[in-house]
Amino acid sequence: xxxxxxxxxxxxxxxxxxxxxxxxxxxxxxxxxxxxxxxxxxxxxxxxxxxxxxxxxxxxxxxxxxxxxxxxxxxxxxxxxxxxxxxxxxxxxxxxxxxxxxxxxxxxxxxxxxxxxxxxxxxxxxxxxxxxxxxxxxxxxxxxxxxxxxxxxxxxxxxxxxxxxxxxxxxxxxxxxxxxxxxxxxxxxxxxxxxxxxxxxxxxxxxxxxxxxx
Amino acid sequence: xxxxxxxxxxxxxxxxxxxxxxxxxxxxxxxxxxxxxxxxxxxxxxxxxxxxxxxxxxxxxxxxxxxxxxxxxxxxxxxxxxxxxxxxxxxxxxxxxxxxxxxxxxxxxxxxxxxxxxxxxxxxxxxxxxxxxxxxxxxxxxxxxxxxxxxxxxxxxxxxxxxxxxxxxxxxxxxxxxxxxxxxxxxxxxxxxxxxxxxxxxxxxxxxxxxxxxxxxxxxx
Numbered sequence: 001x002x003x004x005x006x007x008x009x010x011x012x013x014x015x016x017x018x019x020x021x022x023x024x025x026x027x028x029x030x031x032x033x034x035x036x037x038x039x040x041x042x043x044x045x046x047x048x049x050x051x052x053x054x055x056x057x058x059x060x061x062x063x064x065x066x067x068x069x070x071x072x073x074x075x076x077x078x079x080x081x082x083x084x085x086x087x088x089x090x091x092x093x094x095x096x097x098x099x100x101x102x103x104x105x106x107x108x109x110x111x112x113x114x115x116x117x118x119x120x121x122x123x124x125x126x127x128x129x130x131x132x133x134x135x136x137x138x139x140x141x142x143x144x145x146x147x148x149x150x151x152x153x154x155x156x157x158x159x160x161x162x163x164x165x166x167x168x169x170x171x172x173x174x175x176x177x178x179x180x181x182x183x184x185x186x187x188x189x190x191x192x193x194x195x196x197x198x199x200x201x202x203x204x205x206x207x208x209x210x211x212x213x214x
Numbered sequence: 215x216x217x218x219x220x221x222x223x224x225x226x227x228x229x230x231x232x233x234x235x236x237x238x239x240x241x242x243x244x245x246x247x248x249x250x251x252x253x254x255x256x257x258x259x260x261x262x263x264x265x266x267x268x269x270x271x272x273x274x275x276x277x278x279x280x281x282x283x284x285x286x287x288x289x290x291x292x293x294x295x296x297x298x299x300x301x302x303x304x305x306x307x308x309x310x311x312x313x314x315x316x317x318x319x320x321x322x323x324x325x326x327x328x329x330x331x332x333x334x335x336x337x338x339x340x341x342x343x344x345x346x347x348x349x350x351x352x353x354x355x356x357x358x359x360x361x362x363x364x365x366x367x368x369x370x371x372x373x374x375x376x377x378x379x380x381x382x383x384x385x386x387x388x389x390x391x392x393x394x395x396x397x398x399x400x401x402x403x404x405x406x407x408x409x410x411x412x413x414x415x416x417x418x419x420x421x422x423x424x425x426x427x428x429x430x431x432x433x434x435x
Contacts, residue, residue, distance in 0.1 A: 110429065
């Protein structure tokens, strides 16, 4: 409890030290370090003016947010029979540091990625073309770990043929989302990777990270 | 509200007036006991560490990577909204401590439970650039939705069995009261006619739902 209780003094009577000390003690107990709480603050008495922006009290987009939007093109043919190789979608996408707090608390980070790609069709032969995407994270931008639950796969049959055309591009959009937590003070890199049995061209992609501190 | 106190100060040699002493303390105590507000705190004074966790936003994630789920292809009803990995896609209880906006996001990969050789379309191509040849009048379809307490908040389009694998993302949101709410993800399998997408019985094939991730965000303030 952090409420103050006043012990009244009675006019005309000698004040006792116990009564005075009881009031002083109540103040001391209520206003001590860490004791001020919901009993003291008026309902809805705090607004955004009182919240520290520098401390990322609520949530904040990364300072280098613009670095997370990539556009361009990368074409990576992989033979059907070859071992699949994870290939970056354009330059490495990253943000960070997530927080500069010195506490041991973790922040909840929501990572969302979207992109669109087109792949060459198979001309009606063999298995359907398979395209797979996944989110990866890294502490050092060199060793990457998959977030398996972000796995997205598209296996495209070859039924869209144009007359007289051996192959035709197939376009599809991908959107995936994942939640992850990062330790305070750490720098975490994120990227989208893919592997495919056919040549893929990724023309644009967006990686969006939100930090929920409170 | 701040700075409203009237103080009665004692002078040297005075006899302390209990009424003044009580009044001074009561003024302070009445402010302190529940009326501190933005007037008492400096601008930009309350930092992250002084705010209770999840005060404004609470994010929860439910992930399944190694428990494929196959719905019953003999029924056309919505199914799969159970929390057990093998028996459903998702069925999760979300506890909200205050009224809030509940945002539900789902991403997952899934495939038709049919052999790849059945997708061979050699020779079925269109005869002109304006046509696509379809050999059957009906098609297996799958559809997905997110419900909160049984009320649908998001529904995907119809996916047909002309492609083997799909990656799917759907998002829905609704306002919920404080308390526990059930967020479920369900699917419906139904064979449909191409024309008008009318129902034409049960599916020939079921599906296999693979890696999946449900993200719920409670936005409170």
